[in-house]
Each structure stands twice: as structure tokens, then as C-alpha cells.
Amino acid sequence: MNKTWIVTLETYLRQVKSWSFLTLVLMPFLFVGLSFGISYLATPNQSKNDIAVVSKNTALRANFLDSSGIATTDKYATTSSAQRATKRSDINGYLTLTVKNNQLTATFHGPDAVSSGDQAKIQRFLSTTQTALNLSQAKLSKQQTRALAVQPQFKQRLQKKTATDKLAKRISFYIIVFFVYLILTTYSSITAQEIAAEKGTKIMEVIFSSTTPRKYFNGKVYGVLLVIVTQLLIYLLGGVILVQVAQKSRVTADFWQQNAGVINQILHNLLSINLLFALLAVLLYTVISAFCGALVTRVEDAGKASQPVVYLNLITFAVALAFQGNPTNTFVKIFSYVPFFSSYLMPLRLINNSASGLQAGISMVILLATIIGSMAYIGRIYGGLMLQTDELGFWGNLKRGLSLK
Amino acid sequence: MLSVANISKTFGTVKALNAVSFDVHDGEIMGLIGQNGAGKSTTFHSILNFLTFDGQITWNGQPLTAADYDQIGYLPEERSLMSKLTITQQIVYLARLKNQSANVTKPKIKDWMARFAVKGQPTDRINKLSKGNQQKVQLICTLIHDPQLIILDEPFSGLDPVNADLLKQAILDAKQRGATIIFSSHDMSNVEEICDSLVMLRNGQTVLKGTIDDVRQQFGRTRLFLTTDWTSNQLSELTGVTSVKTIGPHRYRLQLADASVGPAIFDKVTAGQYVPEFSQQPPTLDEIFRTEAGGGQRE
Numbered sequence: 030m031n032k033t034w035i036v037t038l039e040t041y042l043r044q045v046k047s048w049s050f051l052t053l054v055l056m057p058f059l060f061v062g063l064s065f066g067i068s069y070l071a072t073p074n075q076s077k078n079d080i081a082v083v084s085k086n087t088a089l090r091a092n093f094l095d096s097s098g099i100a101t102t103d104k105y106a107t108t109s110s111a112q113r114a115t116k117r118s119d120i121n122g123y124l125t126l127t128v129k130n131n132q133l134t135a136t137f138h139g140p141d142a143v144s145s146g147d148q149a150k151i152q153r154f155l156s157t158t159q160t161a162l163n164l165s166q167a168k169l170s171k172q173q174t175r176a177l178a179v180q181p182q183f184k185q186r187l188q189k190k191t192a193t194d195k196l197a198k199r200i201s202f203y204i205i206v207f208f209v210y211l212i213l214t215t216y217s218s219i220t221a222q223e224i225a226a227e228k229g230t231k232i233m234e235v236i237f238s239s240t241t242p243r244k245y246f247n248g249k250v251y252g253v254l255l256v257i258v259t260q261l262l263i264y265l266l267g268g269v270i271l272v273q274v275a276q277k278s279r280v281t282a283d284f285w286q287q288n289a290g291v292i293n294q295i296l297h298n299l300l301s302i303n304l305l306f307a308l309l310a311v312l313l314y315t316v317i318s319a320f321c322g323a324l325v326t327r328v329e330d331a332g333k334a335s336q337p338v339v340y341l342n343l344i345t346f347a348v349a350l351a352f353q354g355n356p357t358n359t360f361v362k363i364f365s366y367v368p369f370f371s372s373y374l375m376p377l378r379l380i381n382n383s384a385s386g387l388q389a390g391i392s393m394v395i396l397l398a399t400i401i402g403s404m405a406y407i408g409r410i411y412g413g414l415m416l417q418t419d420e421l422g423f424w425g426n427l428k429r430g431l432s433l434k
Numbered sequence: 435m436l437s438v439a440n441i442s443k444t445f446g447t448v449k450a451l452n453a454v455s456f457d458v459h460d461g462e463i464m465g466l467i468g469q470n471g472a473g474k475s476t477t478f479h480s481i482l483n484f485l486t487f488d489g490q491i492t493w494n495g496q497p498l499t500a501a502d503y504d505q506i507g508y509l510p511e512e513r514s515l516m517s518k519l520t521i522t523q524q525i526v527y528l529a530r531l532k533n534q535s536a537n538v539t540k541p542k543i544k545d546w547m548a549r550f551a552v553k554g555q556p557t558d559r560i561n562k563l564s565k566g567n568q569q570k571v572q573l574i575c576t577l578i579h580d581p582q583l584i585i586l587d588e589p590f591s592g593l594d595p596v597n598a599d600l601l602k603q604a605i606l607d608a609k610q611r612g613a614t615i616i617f618s619s620h621d622m623s624n625v626e627e628i629c630d631s632l633v634m635l636r637n638g639q640t641v642l643k644g645t646i647d648d649v650r651q652q653f654g655r656t657r658l659f660l661t662t663d664w665t666s667n668q669l670s671e672l673t674g675v676t677s678v679k680t681i682g683p684h685r686y687r688l689q690l691a692d693a694s695v696g697p698a699i700f701d702k703v704t705a706g707q708y709v710p711e712f713s714q715q716p717p718t719l720d721e722i723f724r725t726e727a728g729g730g731q732r733e
Contacts, residue, residue, distance in 0.1 A: 032533075231513065234479075235508060235514075235575065237482070238503060240503060
């Protein structure tokens with residue numbers, strides 16, 4: 030096996046087998062699961078929301094149970110049983126349906142009023158049924174019946190889904206920015222500390238007597254990248270499962286249905302080229318983090334190693350937040366091509382339709398070129414940096430490291 | 435064969451190596467000796483391509499490149515392993531980097547652990563092992579892929595005499611199969627015992643080079659061990675004797691100005707009579723080290 034891949038595999042397995050990785054990956058799911066569980070327990074059972082339907086007219090009752098569109102139960106057919114069930118809070122109440130003098134009457138009995146939505150559905154059922162009753166009583170000809178069946182029409186010609194659009198864009202932007210920021214901060218620290226911890230030991234000499242520093246460096250970066258991809262895949266898989274659950278669960282189904290447009294647009298914004306920008310950002314930051322880790326002299330300083338990258342990430346994050354409402358600003362346009370910034374600002378422009386596919390492509394090519402160039406250069410000087418263990422400060426370490434190889 | 439030809443290395447204003455040259459043949463053990471900072475580790479680092487340097491280093495006639503790494507077994511001066519790995523994981527990982535597959539390495543581990551008397555199981559984590567056992571695991575990592583070029587930087591430091599003997603045996607076994615071995619040591623008895631040749635460095639320069647016997651003989655038979663009824667004062671008045679040290683009852687070690695004064699002293703001290711001991715020897719490596727490595731000031 031290629032030595033780069035041996036290092037990649039070793040780095041990857043060491044990371045994914047660690048408790049910190051498991052915690053990192055599982056934490057969001059635990060959080061969502063916990064919130065969902067609490068909501069589930071707090072939401073009354075579905076059967077308690079049902080209403081019973083009581084009527085001497087069995088056909089009318091059956092018709093209501095089938096076609097009213099509200100949550101009903103056919104368990105209680107008599108007034109007394111429905112009353113008892115209401116008292117026990119097994120059901121929300123009961124509806125009595127009567128037909129007297131060809132007039133349909135529905136009366137709800139229960140501790141709380143029926144929701145406005147259910148009221149509308151009951152009213153619609155009553156109107157439809159009453160109309161049918163009236164028509165049958167009027168003994169009209171087919172032609173007359175057809176004439177009376179004509180309904181008015183209501184049409185909507187919407188200009189644009191501006192409100193939905195704006196909300197979806199804003200949510201997409203925040204999800205991307207915070208996600209990228211968290212991933213970058215986490216993995217910058219992990220990478221820099223891992224490299225710095227190795228630097229303080231002589232194991233590097235043993236490794237560099239087995240493979241070239243460039244191959245080792247590339248292997249480390251690929252290993253960390255694989256860990257990040259694994260985390261992303263787990264999140265994607267978890268996300269798919271969550272979407273399935275959320276669409277069907279009684280806790281979230283209504284919310285999902287009401288906001289389907291926004292949610293679909295957000296998912297579309299996330300699962301696009303923006304994800305690739307996020308991934309490449311992580312790769313670039315990982316490379317620079319490894320470089321920073323290699324500049325630290327002692328294991329005890331490993332914590333400090335990631336600071337330059339973390340601060341850089343913080344600055345780009347702050348810039349992205351500051352311009353989130355102004356994606357057409359000239360600064361945003363220019364810096365959406367500048368590596369480190371582009372990973373935040375180009376997605377911002379893409380979400381707001383202020384950048385074309387070509388512009389996104391150019392930004393990505395620049396980002397890729399920067400990554401490849403950084404890896405090539407740092408890979409070349411990596412051996413010198415890692416074997417330089419005298420305490421000379423940041424610039425001194427860099428200078429000495431460059432002079433070794 | 436490893437050939438180091440005229441290599442020099444400068445760090446800033448410090449000349450760490452100055453035109454150092456030596457050859458080590460297949461099946462030969464060479465000791466690289468010198469005080470701390472003499473340039474031993476820099477020499478090793480140059481051989482391993484960790485540094486840029488002036489001069490040329492070749493392995494079997496070709497410049498040593500990454501393609502030769504699989505044939506190298508290197509033990510650095512300070513011991514270091516990946517503390518969270520198990521013994522097996524650590525050995526297998528480093529052996530894989532030498533292109534020896536896990537399938538080949540794993541069955542060997544128990545034998546090597548027994549050979550070095552490592553206390554513990556292959557599944558034990560490195561950080562659970564004692565310092566001495568960690569050192570032995572690192573030695574296993576250095577040797578388990580049967581390297582052709584073995585570079586050991588202070589391999590005996592920290593090892594007790596029993597474990598040092600185990601290491602010596604492993605080095606001699608490697609020599610037996612034709613490996614080229616170069617190691618540094620401050621303990622001259624180890625060098626004297628197993629090395630075929632040595633190079634002594636002082637401030638980056640070669641001050642001694644050759645087989646152990648040649649190097650010792652360069653200094654002449656200037657040490658005289660003598661058992662006699664003569665007193666220390668009487669012995670120190672003899673011509674050519676620079677110092678006398680009492681090392682036992684009627685037993686003395688004389689330092690001679692020149693080996694050639696030996697016969698005259700023999701005649702005077704024995705006067706045709708029997709003496710239990712009259713042994714004229716060259717200085718030991720340890721004595722040579724003390725005088726030469728520090729700056730050539732002899733006792």
C-alpha cells in the first residue's frame with residue numbers, strides 16, 4: 030500500500046476511534062433526540078385529541094367519520110359512552126349530529142372549544158351535506174341541479190414567494206456559516222494539536238526514516254479530511270432519517286407541512302455547491318493548521334498551535350455575518366474570490382442569487398489552486414519544520430526549519 | 435556498503451560537521467563516538483536525508499533516497515512511541531511504513547518480545563509499559579523488518595547490563611545476516627566489544643578512524659600494569675614514567691611517555707628476578723575517548 034495511504038488510514042482510524050470524535054458526531058443527534066423526546070412526551074397522545082361522533086343517523090355518522098377531515102374516533106357511538114370518555118379525558122369531546130325538519134345540526138360537547146381549523150372543516154361538511162339534503166328535497170331536474178352546482182372560482186396569481194424566499198435564504202446562510210465555522214474551529218484545533226504533539230517527540234525521526242515528509246504530511250491531511258467527510262456523511266444520513274421522522278411524527282408533521290416550501294429551499298441551498306465550498310474550506314484550514322502545528326516546539330504548546338487559524342476563521346466568520354444582509358456589496362464580491370473568505374462569502378452570494386455559476390466556478394478554482402499550492406509548499410518544508418525542536422519563537426522556528434531542508 | 439564522503443554541515447555560524455568521511459561495509463559494525471555535540475546525530479540525520487549537507491553519502495554506490503528507506507532501521511537518540519497504541523499496533527504501523535505487511539509482522543511480534551524479554555502482552559498499550567520495556571519495543575520496531583542498514587543513536591543508554599547484552603546479541607545477529615550497522619555510544623566497553631571499526635568526532639571533525647585495534651595501537655603501549663615490591667615513589671623516579679597509580683596491594687599502573695621505554699623499565703624492575711605481572715598495553719578505548727574526545731589532552 031502507498032505510504033501516504035498508510036498514514037492516512039492510521040490518522041483516520043486513530044481519530045474516528047477516539048471518544049472525542051464520537052462525542053463530537055453524536056452530540057447534535059443526542060440534542061435533537063432529546064428535544065424531540067421531550068416534545069413527544071409533552072404533546073398529548075393523539076387519541077386524546079380525537080372527538081367522538083354520536084348520531085342516530087348511522088349513515089350520516091359514518092359519512093362524517095370518513096370525510097370530515099378532522100381527528101375522530103368511532104369507538105364511542107352513544108352519548109353516555111362519549112360523555113364518560115370525555116370525562117376521563119380519553120377524548121377531546123363529542124359531536125352530536127341531528128337532522129330535524131331537514132335541517133342538519135351539529136353540537137360539540139367538551140371542556141374546550143374546537144380549534145378554528147376543525148370548526149371550518151365541520152362547517153364545510155355540514156354545508157355540503159345540507160346542500161345535498163336540500164337538493165334532494167327540492168326535487169329539481171338534472172339541468173337545474175347542474176345549474177345550482179356551479180361554484181364560484183377563486184384564483185391567486187402570486188408575484189413571487191418573496192417572504193418564503195427571504196426566510197429560506199436567511200436560514201440557509203446561518204446554517205452554512207455556523208456549520209462551517211464550527212467544523213473549521215474544531216478540526217483546526219484537532220489538526221494543529223495532533224501535529225504539534227507529534228513534533229515534540231522523536232517518533233517523527235523514525236517516521237521520516239521510513240517515508241518522505243511530503244508523503245507523511247499529505248497522509249495526515251487526507252486522514253483528517255476523511256474524518257471530516259465521515260462526520261458529514263453521518264450528518265447527512267442522520268439528516269435524512271430526521272427528515273423522514275419529522276415528516277411523519279405527530280410532533281413535527283404539521284410544522285413540516287406548513288413550512289414545506291421553506292424547508293425544501295433550505296435543503297436545496299445546503300446540498301449544493303455550497304457543501305463543496307465548505308469541504309474545501311475545511312481542507313485549506315486543515316493544511317494551514319498542520320503548518321501552524323509544525324511551528325510549535327513543545328508538546329505543551331500544542332494548544333497555542335491552532336490559535337492563528339482559529340483567529341483567521343473568526344475574522345472571516347465575523348465578516349460573513351456583517352455582510353449577510355448585503356450580498357451585492359463590492360467587498361463581498363471581491364472577497365468571495367479570496368481563499369479563506371470565499372468559503373463564507375461565495376455561498377452567501379449564491380444563496381442570494383447574486384453570483385453566477387461561472388463566478389462560483391472561478392472562486393472554486395482559485396480555492397483549489399491555493400489548497401494544492403499550500404500542500405505542495407508545506408509538504409516540501411514539513412520535514413525541516415518537524416525536525417526543528419529548538420525554542421526559537423514563531424519566526425525563528427520557521428527560519429530554522431526552512432534552513433534544515 | 436554505506437559510504438560517507440567529505441560531508442559538512444553548518445547551522446548558522448556553527449560548523450556541525452567538517453569534511454567527515456568513512457565507509458561501513460556489509461556485515462560490519464561501526465561505532466561513532468564523541469562527546470555531546472560532536473556531530474554524531476547530525477551525521478545520522480545527514481545519512482537519513484533529514485538535512486541538506488555538502489558532500490556525498492551513498493548506499494551500495496548510489497545516493498541514498500526515499501527508495502532505500504525500506505532497508506533502513508533507525509533508532510533515534512531519545513525514545514518515543516505513540517503512547518495510545520498497543521504494542522502490536524505500534525510495531526505493525528511502523529513496519530507497514532517499511533513496506534512489511536501486517537500479515538508478515540504480526541506473527542513475528544511474540545518472538546521478538548521474548549527475544550528482548552519485554553514484559554507485557556502484545557495487546558498492552560505503550561503507555562502502560564515501563565520506560566525500559568518501551569525502549570525495547572522501539573528496538574523491535576527498528577529491527578523487525580530485517581533492515582540492511584541499521585542506524586542506532588545511543589542504543590544502550592538506559593539499558594541495564596542484562597538488556598544491553600540482549601541488544602548486543604541482536605546487533606551481532608544482524609551483522610551475521612550481512613547488515614551494515616552504525617551506532618553511537620558513550621559506553622566505550624560496548625564499542626570495544628562489538629564494533630569492527632570506529633570513528634571519533636570532535637567538534638564536527640574526525641579525530642580518530644579505523645579498526646578498534648588500529649586505533650588503540652595508534653597510541654602505543656604506553657600503559658604498564660606492574661605487580662612488584664617496589665614502592666610508588668621508586669617507580670615514579672624511573673626514566674620515561676610520567677605517572678604512577680596504585681591500583682592494588684603492590685600493584686601499579688604506570689603511564690609511560692613512550693612505549694619504547696618498556697624494555698629498560700622491565701630490566702630495572704625485574705633485575706632478572708620473577709615478577710607476577712608486567713603487562714605493557716595500549717590505552718583502552720575509554721581512555722582514548724577521555725583524552726581525545728575532549729580535546730586531546732592526555733593524562
